[in-house]
Amino acid sequence: MVTQRDGNEVDLLTSSIQTTGGALVTTTLYTLSGLIYAFVTSPSVTGQYFFTVLTIALVLRPIRGITQSLHKIGTEPGESVGAYLGVAVIFAIAYLSVLGGLAVTISGYLASATVFDQTLLRISGVFAVTTAVVMIVESLTSAVGYPSAVTWINSVKSSVELGVLLVLSQSIATVTELMMVMIAVRLTVFGLVAVGLQVIPTLPDRRELSRAWAYAKWSIPDQILDRVSYNMPVYVLGIVSTPLAVGIYEAADRFGDFGATIAWHLANPLLTKVSGDDAAGVDVSQYLDTVVTGGSGISFVVFGYLLSTDDLIAELAFSSAPVQFSTTVIIVGGINIFRGFWTLSSHVLEGMGHPGLSFRTKLFGLIVSVPLTVVLGARYGALAGAAGYVVMNLVIGGYVVYYSRQVLDSTLIDTSVGMHFVGALVVESAVVYATVWAVLQAGGGPVVAAAVGIAAACIGFGVPLWVVSAPARAVFRRTYELSTNRLPY
Secondary structure, three states: OOOOOOHHHOOHHHHHHHHHHHHHHHHHHHHHHHHHHHHHOOHHHHHHHHHHHHHHHHHOHHHHHHHHHHHHHHOOOOOOHHHHHHHHHHHHHHHHHHHHHHHHHOHHHHHHHOOOOHHHHHHHHHHHHHHHHHHHHHHHHHHOOOOOHHHHHHHHHHHHHHHHHHHOOOOOOOHHHHHHHHHHHHHHHHHHHHHHHOOOOOOOOHHHHHHHHHHHHHHHHHHHHHHHHHHHHHHHHHHHOOHHHHHHHHHHHHHHOHHHHHHHHHHHHHHHHHHHHHHHOOOHHHOHHHHHHHOOHHHHHHHHHHHHHHHHHHHHHOOOOHHHHHHHHHHHHHHHHHHHHHHHHHHHHHHOOOHHHHHHHHHHHHHHHHHHHHHHHHHHOHHHHHHHHHHHHHHHHHHHHHHHHHHHOOOOOOHHHHHHHHHHHHHHHHHHHHHHHHHHHOOOOHHHHHHHHHHHHHHHHHHHHHHHOHHHHHHHHHHHHHHOOOOOO
16 A cells, blocks of 8 residues: 655656656547537537536536645655545545535526536536546546556546447437446546555544645635636636637637647646655756746647648638637647646646645736636637737746746746747748648648648657757657667666
C-alpha cells in the first residue's frame, strides 16, 4: 500500500512525454465525441446532454478543489496519501449529500425551468457521483506517482465509451440512456484503477485537516473560476447573442484550443513534480522556465497549422459562416499559445503552495473580459467572444508573470526556447501552405488536404526545431527511447 511518495523521484521529461501521448488521444476523442453522440442519438439530445454534463461539472468544481489538495500535499515527502484521500472522500460525500438534498427540495422548479425533468434529475445525481469518483481517482493516481497515467486512463475511458455507443447505437435514443452508458464505463474503468492503486482512505488528524483546508480554501474558488474562464465566451454569448454565434465560437474553439488542452494535461505532472521538489527542498528554478515555455509548444504547432488552413477548415467545419469562423479560429488559436503558458504557470504557483495567487489572476481576467464580451456580443457575435477571450488571457497571463516574479523571481519564460518556437512556426506555416496547395492542385479534395496538412505541420515544425534547439533534441531523443523501449538504465 502506498502511504507516501517523494515528488523528486518523478522524471518530469519522461512523465510529460507520456502525458502528451495520452493527451493527444484523449483530446482527439473529445473533439470527435460530439459528432458520435449526435450520430447515435440526435443533435437535440446531444445538446441536452452537453448542457447537463457541463452544468454538473461546474457545480462539482469544489470537489475538484479539494482533490487538488490530495494531489499537491499528498505528493510531498513524509505526507500520508491515505489521510488526504480521506479528506477528499469525506468532503465529496458531504458536498454531494447537500446537493442531493437541495435538488430534491427544488426538483419541481428545476423540472419546470430547466432541461432537468424528474427522470433526468435522478440520473444526473448518479452521474454527479461518478464524476466525483473520477476526480478523486485522477488526483490519487497523480499523488502516488503516476501523473502521466491519468491521460491514458481517460483515453481508455473515452475509447470504451465511444465504442459502446457505436455498438449499441440502435438502442440509445435519450439523454438518460446516453448517460447510463457513461456512468457504467466510468465506474468500471476508474473503479478498477482505484482497486489497483490499493490506497485506503484514513481519517486525517488535526494537522492534516488544517493543511488540507489552508490549501483548499483558495483552491476551491480557483477551480470554479478555472471552469468559468474556460467557457466564459460561451456563457456570455448564450445570454447576449444568438445560438449561431455560440455555435461558431464553440466550433472554432474546439480547433483552436487543441494545443492549450495538451498544455492543461501537461500541468498534471508539472504540479506533481513541483509540489514534491519544493517540499523536499529541491531548487525548482533549475528547470521551470524551460519546462513551462516548452509545454506551450503544441499550441505553436496548432496555430501554425491554422494560419495556413483556416479557410479550408472553415469551409469544412462551418460552411454557413466561413469568414466569421475563419477569423475566430485564428484569434482563438493564436491567444491559446498564451493560455497554454499561463495554465502551466498557474499550476507552478499552486505547486509552490499559492493557489490564492492563481485564483486572483483568473478573477482579474474575468472582471475585465466579461463586460467587454457583454457590450460587443449582441453586435459582433462570435468575434466578440474571441475578443473577450483574448483580453481575458492577456490579463491572466500578465498577472501570472507578475506573481511568478514575486514567488520565484522569474517570469517562467525561456526566451531562447520561445524564439525557436516562433522560427519553427514560420517554417511550419509555409510548409503546410505549400503542401495543402499541392494536394488541392492534384485533386485530393479539402478533407485529404486538411489531413495531409497535419502531417506537414508536424514535420515543418519538428525538423527546424531539431536543428536549432538542444532542449528539443533532448525531447525527441527521449520520445524515441520511450517509443522503442530503449531507455538507458
